Amino acid sequence: MRRKLFALFLLVGAFNAFAGTGKIVIRNIDLPNVGLNDPTPVPPVGGNNGTTLGQQRLNVFEAAAARWSTMLDTNVDIIVEASFTSLPCDDSGTVLAQAGPKAVRRDFTNAPLAGVWYPIALANKFVGIDLSPGIADIGMTFNSEVDNSVCRGDSNWYYGFDGQEGSHSDFFVVAMHELAHGLGMSGATRAPGFRDNLPSVFDVHTFDRTAGLRWDQMDEQQREASLTNTGNVVWDGENVRAYLGRYLQPVTTLTLSEPAILARNYDIGTATFGPAPRGSGLSGQVVRAVDAANSEGPTTFDGCSAFSNAAAISGNIALIDRGSPPLPAEPCTFVKKVRNAQNAGAVGVIIVDNSRETCTPPSMGGDASDITIPVVSISPADGDQLKAQLTAGTTVSGSVRNDPSQLGGASKEGMLRLYAPCTDDPGSSIHHWDVTSSPNLLMEPFVNSDLLLGVDLTVFQLLDIGWTLPPKSGRRTLIRK
Numbered sequence: 001m002r003r004k005l006f007a008l009f010l011l012v013g014a015f016n017a018f019a020g021t022g023k024i025v026i027r028n029i030d031l032p033n034v035g036l037n038d039p040t041p042v043p044p045v046g047g048n049n050g051t052t053l054g055q056q057r058l059n060v061f062e063a064a065a066a067r068w069s070t071m072l073d074t075n076v077d078i079i080v081e082a083s084f085t086s087l088p089c090d091d092s093g094t095v096l097a098q099a100g101p102k103a104v105r106r107d108f109t110n111a112p113l114a115g116v117w118y119p120i121a122l123a124n125k126f127v128g129i130d131l132s133p134g135i136a137d138i139g140m141t142f143n144s145e146v147d148n149s150v151c152r153g154d155s156n157w158y159y160g161f162d163g164q165e166g167s168h169s170d171f172f173v174v175a176m177h178e179l180a181h182g183l184g185m186s187g188a189t190r191a192p193g194f195r196d197n198l199p200s201v202f203d204v205h206t207f208d209r210t211a212g213l214r215w216d217q218m219d220e221q222q223r224e225a226s227l228t229n230t231g232n233v234v235w236d237g238e239n240v241r242a243y244l245g246r247y248l249q250p251v252t253t254l255t256l257s258e259p260a261i262l263a264r265n266y267d268i269g270t271a272t273f274g275p276a277p278r279g280s281g282l283s284g285q286v287v288r289a290v291d292a293a294n295s296e297g298p299t300t301f302d303g304c305s306a307f308s309n310a311a312a313i314s315g316n317i318a319l320i321d322r323g324s325p326p327l328p329a330e331p332c333t334f335v336k337k338v339r340n341a342q343n344a345g346a347v348g349v350i351i352v353d354n355s356r357e358t359c360t361p362p363s364m365g366g367d368a369s370d371i372t373i374p375v376v377s378i379s380p381a382d383g384d385q386l387k388a389q390l391t392a393g394t395t396v397s398g399s400v401r402n403d404p405s406q407l408g409g410a411s412k413e414g415m416l417r418l419y420a421p422c423t424d425d426p427g428s429s430i431h432h433w434d435v436t437s438s439p440n441l442l443m444e445p446f447v448n449s450d451l452l453l454g455v456d457l458t459v460f461q462l463l464d465i466g467w468t469l470p471p472k473s474g475r476r477t478l479i480r481k
Helices: 053-069 120-127 171-183 220-226 238-242 334-343 380-391 458-465
Strands: 024-028 078-085 093-095 097-101 138-143 206-208 233-235 250-258 264-266 282-288 317-321 348-352 375-378 397-407
Touching (some): 024 053, 053 171, 078 171, 171 458, 238 458, 250 375, 317 380
Parallel strands (some): 024 078, 078 138, 348 375
Antiparallel strands (some): 097 138, 206 233
């Protein structure tokens, strides 16, 4: 079951040493004895000394609010309505939380751009007063089902502050993420639509590399196409661009050199087994593996049994389809496919994914000390292009290597990619960083165990839309823990 970390709640109709006089204030709107008011006794955990479940939850909310308060400058309090309720949790995935601005404003006093929607908290900052007194600025809802065994078994919310969540979901990290949505990593309505045909400040920085246009320069039909233009929708903001190298790291890339129609870098997934290509990596022709269609594997391209074209595979990179025979047959694992390729003399393996929902090549699990060749995965769409050329008899050549010039999650022009899966993912598409970011970032749409407790590049995105750093705090508050 895949756990969707966050869904963006879209608008349809605490300590603070330096950040002006304003602060982020959590307003508990739960009913008695539920959610933030749950009286269930619990022991302290990870530095959270609350003695009831509700108090521990509220402690985490307030800690997240305090962290963001010290990073952004405003003279107006930011009111956040927080609550627990039942959100989706089934075999298709879990929505842990949803959040967003409660209102947007345009053409207010001191507005940086005319005819552009701003989240209410940011509009208040520019004006210097609360434009909607008595009304909350951000709404946040968390999934109450996560803390019961029916939803995710033994995996629950973790309410500590020490990052030791293990198999659980770190509530502090999720709260930090949701606050960022409310502060501005969101639109004014559901993408690709515009409220009153006017862009949000987020749309002004959403750039489509294929069209060469920002979303505020497109019509809705163009934005509809851009919404699923995987790998080509990026954040056009100078602050994020300037700090990419501090937070992202070089990644392993698959680069095809011929034929010209395929020549480019490809997104890949990596494996937990086999060596990682480094430096010059490996080069060779890509050859489609052929094996018998039998009980070990249902097709002639799944690599589940010994290759019948081993002579052609030897010394080259084997292209293998993902897939396994139906139960109760023995699974055809990634390791088994790669072992068959290695036995045929392949110098590397490319696995073509069989899921067309997100266009994101999968990570490949497994443990095999005998595997000595590297393995990567590619999306079905990219695999289709390779297969078409190979079927036509065209020579396909390329390399797999660690490329110091290519940062994980960034375009070749040095702009951070936005999440644009080839199947629209409502509530997640566009308003998150792409899942190819390496290391993983706070504002990706799915849970990642390697997230740190800082805000990484998200704070720079907020600077791009108009937030400012608090005076006297310098840049030290931005360093990751």
